[in-house]
Amino acid sequence: MTIRLASLVLAAAGTFAALPASAQFAKTEDAIHYRQSAMFLQSQHFGRIAAMANGRVPFDAAAAQANADLVATISKLPWAGFAPGTEGGKAKPEIWKEQAKFKELSDKLQAETEKLASAAKGGNLDAIKAQVAQTGDTCKACHDTFRSR
Numbered sequence: 001m002t003i004r005l006a007s008l009v010l011a012a013a014g015t016f017a018a019l020p021a022s023a024q025f026a027k028t029e030d031a032i033h034y035r036q037s038a039m040f041l042q043s044q045h046f047g048r049i050a051a052m053a054n055g056r057v058p059f060d061a062a063a064a065q066a067n068a069d070l071v072a073t074i075s076k077l078p079w080a081g082f083a084p085g086t087e088g089g090k091a092k093p094e095i096w097k098e099q100a101k102f103k104e105l106s107d108k109l110q111a112e113t114e115k116l117a118s119a120a121k122g123g124n125l126d127a128i129k130a131q132v133a134q135t136g137d138t139c140k141a142c143h144d145t146f147r148s149r
């Protein structure tokens with residue numbers, strides 16, 4: 001019995017090891033929860049810099065830098081959640097039919113958030129404002145194409 005269980009565990013581990021990191025979800029709802037959680041964190045931290053850029057909260061250079069660094073890191077995360085066969089949630093099925101376009105937009109977001117982190121490090125509010133706008137446009141372009149509701 002114990003040996004049987006051990007071989008099952010090993011077989012399961014072997015299966016996971018053979019798959020790319022992007023496929024390591026036990027079930028579709030886990031993948032959906034993962035990508036929506038990453039998007040939520042991203043919008044919270046982006047929202048804090050955007051609030052400064054829009055003058056809704058006073059500019060705080062250290063806070064802008066901390067939030068921009070987080071956005072640059074978090075923007076790497078959602079994509080693994082769009083694993084093969086995990087259609088659902090707000091994700092349009094086009095994501096899985098137009099993988100090259102989806103990848104292009106997700107790469108663009110990561111490039112823009114890196115630029116946002118650089119701008120925040122520089123501490124110039126006008127540069128931050130310009131890059132918040134560029135980054136927000138990139139969020140929106142992908143949502144317009146690939147997100148429903």
Ligand code: ASC
Nearest residue numbers: 043046047136137139140143
């Ligand atoms: C956010 C957020 C988005 C983007 C988008 C930018 O803070 O939650 O989806 O910015 O509104 O246009």
